[in-house]
Amino acid sequence: MIFIPIVIVFLILTFIFSLLALLLHSPSTSKPHHGFKTYPILGTLPEFLANRHRFLDWTTDVLASHPTHTAVFFRPGRVHSIMTALPENVEHILKTRFDNYPKGPRVSAVLDDLLGSGIFNTDGELWRCQRKTASFTFTHRNLTTFIFDAVRTELTTRLLPLLREASQSGRVIDLQDILERFTFDNVCKLAFNVDPGCLAGDGLGESEFMRAFEEATTLSVGRFRYVLPFLWKIKKFFNVGSEKRLRKSIGIVHDFADNIIRLRLQNQSAKDHQDLLSRFISTSGINDCDFPRDVVVNFILAGRDTTSSGLSWFFWLLSLNPDVVSKIRSEVDQVRKQVGKHVGDMFDFDELKEMNYLQGAVSESLRLYPPVPADTMTCLEDDVLPDGTEVKKDWFITCYTYAMGRMESIWGKDCLEFRPERWLDKNGVFKPDNPFRFPVFHAGPRTCLGKEMAYIQMKTIAACVVEEFDFDVLERQTRPESLLSITLRIKGGLHVRVKTRNMLE
Numbered sequence: 474m475i476f477i478p479i480v481i482v483f484l485i486l487t488f489i490f491s492l493l494a495l496l497l498h499s500p501s502t503s504k505p506h507h508g509f510k511t512y513p514i515l516g517t518l519p520e521f522l523a524n525r526h527r528f529l530d531w532t533t534d535v536l537a538s539h540p541t542h543t544a545v546f547f548r549p550g551r552v553h554s555i556m557t558a559l560p561e562n563v564e565h566i567l568k569t570r571f572d573n574y575p576k577g578p579r580v581s582a583v584l585d586d587l588l589g590s591g592i593f594n595t596d597g598e599l600w601r602c603q604r605k606t607a608s609f610t611f612t613h614r615n616l617t618t619f620i621f622d623a624v625r626t627e628l629t630t631r632l633l634p635l636l637r638e639a640s641q642s643g644r645v646i647d648l649q650d651i652l653e654r655f656t657f658d659n660v661c662k663l664a665f666n667v668d669p670g671c672l673a674g675d676g677l678g679e680s681e682f683m684r685a686f687e688e689a690t691t692l693s694v695g696r697f698r699y700v701l702p703f704l705w706k707i708k709k710f711f712n713v714g715s716e717k718r719l720r721k722s723i724g725i726v727h728d729f730a731d732n733i734i735r736l737r738l739q740n741q742s743a744k745d746h747q748d749l750l751s752r753f754i755s756t757s758g759i760n761d762c763d764f765p766r767d768v769v770v771n772f773i774l775a776g777r778d779t780t781s782s783g784l785s786w787f788f789w790l791l792s793l794n795p796d797v798v799s800k801i802r803s804e805v806d807q808v809r810k811q812v813g814k815h816v817g818d819m820f821d822f823d824e825l826k827e828m829n830y831l832q833g834a835v836s837e838s839l840r841l842y843p844p845v846p847a848d849t850m851t852c853l854e855d856d857v858l859p860d861g862t863e864v865k866k867d868w869f870i871t872c873y874t875y876a877m878g879r880m881e882s883i884w885g886k887d888c889l890e891f892r893p894e895r896w897l898d899k900n901g902v903f904k905p906d907n908p909f910r911f912p913v914f915h916a917g918p919r920t921c922l923g924k925e926m927a928y929i930q931m932k933t934i935a936a937c938v939v940e941e942f943d944f945d946v947l948e949r950q951t952r953p954e955s956l957l958s959i960t961l962r963i964k965g966g967l968h969v970r971v972k973t974r975n976m977l978e
């Protein structure tokens with residue numbers, strides 16, 4: 474019981490400290506330092522506290538106003554951190570000096586309870602070995618057969634019937650939740666050869682899992698934003714407040730993952746399948762019994778939260794841009810006619826490839842609302858970035874994808890507009906951008922392994938859904954509030970009314 478007063482004392486101290494910081498927040502006491510206003514002793518803390526509720530937009534404004542879009546963030550009592558939105562710096566960090574910028578022990582420690590030794594949270598040999606094992610799952614052959622089948626089945630047997638029913642009943646649905654269920658079923662099928670039936674709502678206790686997963690990712694990332702970094706460790710030690718909630722939600726996530734592993738091992742007939750989980754279980758040299766669980770949790774995060782976040786923002790942007798919807802529809806229609814398919818028939822890999830405008834629209838949405846808005850690494854040895862910024866050993870360094878999508882110097886004066894045409898050449902063919910200007914899927918040796926899969930999912934869903942339905946997004950004129958978790962989700966979901974289009978009735 475003696476611990477409770479200690480925690481209270483710490484909380485009071487933090488409060489006083491924060492109050493002091495806010496009181497000192499006066500432009501006359503500040504001077505610009507690499508973009509962020511810094512104060513004696515308190516560093517960037519007062520600015521941070523005043524802007525915490527709009528963190529992404531605030532840091533984007535600061536980086537935009539700095540000549541090389543790079544800023545140093547000083548916070549008392551913790552290591553400094555650099556944020557950059559300059560392509561040359563990003564290339565240096567993610568590729569040229571890759572070995573000097575691992576995730577590092579501090580980043581890993583924050584995410585360790587949730588992600589353990591999974592691919593997102595490791596460096597060195599353990600990462601390399603996982604990447605090699607996982608890459609077999611994303612071969613072209615697997616993409617065009619197994620992944621396509623999983624997407625097609627989920628779409629025709631679950632998503633489209635669900636939307637038709639919602640159209641008939643007139644009920645409001647949370648599209649983000651539905652997309653998360655879709656991508657969750659998909660990634661489980663692909664990676665573990667298990668169908669949790671989450672979209673159909675008849676699965677393995679998935680609603681409790683979905684809530685717990687959301688809470689676990691949000692609270693884990695919240696640890697990065699503590700004013701005093703050791704505070705979450707104290708809370709964890711005493712198992713109080715948000716750390717208590719985090720422990721509980723991680724427990725639910727782990728139980729769910731264990732259940733998937735149990736199912737997978739019981740499923741004798743599927744044993745021969747070389748799915749990702751089987752490959753990992755049989756990988757020699759990994760002697761940690763929690764490891765299969767880490768694999769499951771990391772891949773659910775990779776495959777569920779990213780694509781569904783991308784698609785949710787995409788559908789919100791479409792609701793504001795009916796001209797883009799019309800262009801997607803005419804492209805889809807044209808491809809159908811070319812290959813002689815009827816409405817309701819699915820597209821194959823080559824047919825999706827023909828949809829250049831749709832590829833541009835999806836990429837444009839990812840540019841403005843990247844599912845992974847920022848990526849943080851740690852500097853191993855002192856270094857100087859291409860723009861001359863000095864980085865010291867142990868400093869954090871963040872490649873700011875969200876800010877990069879909004880830089881005039883990269884995308885031009887209309888950088889805040891949603892304009893799929895910017896991705897097309899003069900013949901209307903999609904032209905991919907340099908990954909260091911557009912690091913939405915990361916770049917260099919740790920580039921996303923699921924990029925192709927994500928485009929297949931997003932284009933298939935978008936083509937079929939846009940063709941058959943109109944979405945009436947509730948309160949679409951107000952930009953949805955974002956929930957800053959590991960991925961950029963829409964706070965409270967995306968609520969829509971669905972209408973089957975007249976042409977099909």
Ligand code: HEM
Binds near residue numbers: 593776914
């Ligand atoms: C729009 C969808 C997606 C986006 C924007 C995206 C983005 C990213 C980013 C930024 C990273 C680097 C993360 C980091 O190192 O901190 C990453 C890594 C990764 N992604 Fe994706 N991803 C998407 C979909 C997927 C899908 C569907 C899968 C497959 C299940 C997947 C599998 C992976 C894996 C395995 C890694 C780890 C690569 C490594 O560390 O070597 N991603 N992704």
